[in-house]
Amino acid sequence: MRILNSSVGRKILMSITGQLLIVFILIHLIGNSTIFFGPDGINAYAHHLHSLPPLVWAFRLFMLAAIAVHICYGVTLTLENKAANPGAYAVKRQLKASFASENMIWTGLLVLGFIVYHLLQFTVQGTPDIVVGLDAANRVDVYTMVVTSFGHALISLIYMAAMVMLFLHLSHGIPSFLQTMGWNNEKTIPVFGTGGKVISAFLMVAYISIPAVILAGLLKL
Ligand code: HEM
Numbered sequence: 483m484r485i486l487n488s489s490v491g492r493k494i495l496m497s498i499t500g501q502l503l504i505v506f507i508l509i510h511l512i513g514n515s516t517i518f519f520g521p522d523g524i525n526a527y528a529h530h531l532h533s534l535p536p537l538v539w540a541f542r543l544f545m546l547a548a549i550a551v552h553i554c555y556g557v558t559l560t561l562e563n564k565a566a567n568p569g570a571y572a573v574k575r576q577l578k579a580s581f582a583s584e585n586m587i588w589t590g591l592l593v594l595g596f597i598v599y600h601l602l603q604f605t606v607q608g609t610p611d612i613v614v615g616l617d618a619a620n621r622v623d624v625y626t627m628v629v630t631s632f633g634h635a636l637i638s639l640i641y642m643a644a645m646v647m648l649f650l651h652l653s654h655g656i657p658s659f660l661q662t663m664g665w666n667n668e669k670t671i672p673v674f675g676t677g678g679k680v681i682s683a684f685l686m687v688a689y690i691s692i693p694a695v696i697l698a699g700l701l702k703l
Pocket of ligand 1: 507510528542597601624648689690692693
């Protein structure tokens with residue numbers, strides 16, 4: 483418990499929970515991409531996903547715990563870093579400061595705000611834009627729900643802005659967790675920096691492509 487509570491222990495826990503969230507973001511993107519195959523793609527995917535409720539709930543609780551740890555430690559580490567002397571590192575083998583790295587707390591909190599909205603919208607189905615029914619095969623019609631919601635330009639724009647925040651957060655988060663794992667040296671640091679930007683840019687463009695394609699009228703109801 484003492485190790486977990488030390489500042490190194492907490493950074494490692496932030497790194498592990500961050501990695502879990504990145505894996506979720508990747509899997510969720512693959513799942514969401516089934517929308518490009520039409521109602522039979524995403525409705526079948528969602529149907530399979532929900533066919534084992536205990537597993538779904540175990541997964542949700544696990545992810546909720548990961549998010550809670552990531553946020554609690556993110557906020558406390560930021561506050562502690564602000565209070566400490568930033569010049570106190572013994573070895574200056576750090577990632578370069580950038581807009582993304584200096585604003586992790588704000589981009590993180592904005593992504594959290596987005597997740598709360600997103601869950602209220604598509605998981606709780608409690609926002610006014612939601613149209614939910616069953617398709618011809620008696621499955622929840624996730625396709626119509628998502629295409630109807632993203633048909634509202636404002637909702638699509640909120641998603642696109644949130645994906646830019648996610649990009650900023652991950653473009654520092656990815657190299658940062660690699661550094662926490664202790665793999666940083668003069669050779670790897672620039673590779674981590676570029677790799678982090680490339681992976682987060684890919685995720686941003688891929689996620690944005692869904693509302694963009696719907697707004698362009700390419701996925702029809
Ligand atoms: C174009 C972007 C996105 C679309 C179309 C989308 C779609 C959806 C849908 C339809 C659901 C409900 C799944 C169901 O209950 O059947 C869902 C749940 C969820 N989404 Fe997204 N999503 C998007 C982006 C994101 C992003 C960027 C994140 C995280 C940063 C995220 C996190 C979640 C979470 C945590 C859930 C709850 C999973 C659960 O119910 O267990 N989503 N999403």
